[in-house]
Amino acid sequence: MSFSSDVMTRHVFGWVSILWLTSAVSIAASQGVTLETISQVFARCGDNVTLTCDASSSGDVKSFSWLAKNKSVCQYGDNGSSEFLCESSAQPYRLTLSLLNVMPVDQGTHICKLHSTSGAKSNTTHVTVQDCVGSYGSSINGSHAECWFTGVYPIGTVHWLQGDVNFTLSASTQAEKDPHGRFNVSSSIRVKKGNLNQPYECSLWIPSARKLLSSQRIPLVEKQIRSSGCTVTLQWICMMVGIMTFMV
Ligand SMILES: *[C@@H]1O[C@H](CO)[C@@H](O)[C@H](O)[C@H]1NC(C)=O
Numbered sequence: 001m002s003f004s005s006d007v008m009t010r011h012v013f014g015w016v017s018i019l020w021l022t023s024a025v026s027i028a029a030s031q032g033v034t035l036e037t038i039s040q041v042f043a044r045c046g047d048n049v050t051l052t053c054d055a056s057s058s059g060d061v062k063s064f065s066w067l068a069k070n071k072s073v074c075q076y077g078d079n080g081s082s083e084f085l086c087e088s089s090a091q092p093y094r095l096t097l098s099l100l101n102v103m104p105v106d107q108g109t110h111i112c113k114l115h116s117t118s119g120a121k122s123n124t125t126h127v128t129v130q131d132c133v134g135s136y137g138s139s140i141n142g143s144h145a146e147c148w149f150t151g152v153y154p155i156g157t158v159h160w161l162q163g164d165v166n167f168t169l170s171a172s173t174q175a176e177k178d179p180h181g182r183f184n185v186s187s188s189i190r191v192k193k194g195n196l197n198q199p200y201e202c203s204l205w206i207p208s209a210r211k212l213l214s215s216q217r218i219p220l221v222e223k224q225i226r227s228s229g230c231t232v233t234l235q236w237i238c239m240m241v242g243i244m245t246f247m248v
């Protein structure tokens with residue numbers, strides 16, 4: 001009786017040791033691989049962003065790749081595409097992914113993965129796109145002042161001022177998303193007659209970043225500017241009047 005229980009104990013001890021040994025070996029193997037990435041990258045729309053992944057591996061590399069939105073976009077040995085550039089080097093192992101003309105749709109976590117004979121490992125880089133604004137412009141007529149900004153990201157709203165008077169709450173503002181994830185923002189206010197002594201100023205405000213990204217001053221209505229001088233078609237009459245006045 002005591003003999004068989006002794007055998008059992010030895011058996012159990014043996015299995016536990018083997019399990020302990022194999023788990024220790026696999027921990028050592030994956031610890032033998034280190035994968036270093038930049039954890040966070042900030043970019044503006046249209047920038048080229050370079051993500052590096054540096055691997056130190058004691059074993060042979062079986063696969064080494066960058067994933068964007070869970071899809072492999074750059075494999076060790078590849079050159080990439082029109083959207084991505086991919087470069088590889090050995091000793092030490094480095095895989096470089098360049099995102100060309102980065103846009104809000106390219107935002108998110110990019111994963112670098114390495115499988116080698118001494119284990120598997122992954123690390124990430126989070127790409128954030130911010131402070132984007134493309135072209136802008138404004139117009140004014142007798143009844144409305146309008147102002148627009150294209151290629152805006154993150155989404156913004158428009159603030160209106162005339163001198164110290166804040167017209168923001170009476171403005172009507174629209175935003176439309178473009179295929180790259182950026183926004184076209186336009187805003188208009190009703191202009192009151194006899195209220196054109198000072199120019200209007202409209203500014204693009206990004207609530208999530210709590211900052212003004214762009215600002216423009218809208219020149220006064222044409223009619224007002226013209227009333228102080230001569231229009232092109234009447235120029236010669238003005239000249240004649242001027243000459244006659246001089247002669248008198
Ligand atoms: C990922 O990379 C960072 C920066 O190089 C490094 O500090 C970190 O230990 C890495 N994480 C893993 C899980 O390898």
Ligand SMILES: *[C@@H]1O[C@H](CO)[C@@H](O)[C@H](O)[C@H]1NC(C)=O
Binds near residue numbers: 046047048100101
């Ligand atoms: C990004 O890279 C492309 C191709 O390499 C180049 O033509 C373009 O000028 C670069 N853009 C910027 C903003 O550096």
Ligand SMILES: *[C@@H]1O[C@H](CO)[C@@H](O)[C@H](O)[C@H]1NC(C)=O
Binds near residue numbers: 069070
């Ligand atoms: C990526 O894949 C993981 C697991 O394979 C899944 O949990 C995650 O939701 C996926 N993410 C995207 C953006 O598809």
Ligand SMILES: *[C@@H]1O[C@H](CO)[C@@H](O)[C@H](O)[C@H]1NC(C)=O
Binds near residue numbers: 077078079
């Ligand atoms: C990658 O580019 C290099 C140098 O331009 C070229 O020699 C190689 O054939 C290309 N490889 C692939 C897979 O396109």
Ligand SMILES: *[C@@H]1O[C@H](CO)[C@@H](O)[C@H](O)[C@H]1NC(C)=O
Binds near residue numbers: 142143188
């Ligand atoms: C003035 O401009 C606004 C917005 O730009 C437009 O909707 C309106 O039709 C214009 N009015 C006149 C009289 O041109």
Ligand SMILES: *[C@@H]1O[C@H](CO)[C@@H](O)[C@H](O)[C@H]1NC(C)=O
Binds near residue numbers: 159167168169
């Ligand atoms: C104008 O009014 C808007 C909306 O109430 C406010 O968010 C903004 O800070 C004001 N701007 C100034 C310069 O007072």
Ligand SMILES: *[C@@H]1O[C@H](CO)[C@@H](O)[C@H](O)[C@H]1NC(C)=O
Binds near residue numbers: 150176184
């Ligand atoms: C945004 O504005 C640009 C320039 O005016 C225009 O080409 C583009 O079609 C607009 N996009 C949307 C979604 O309105």
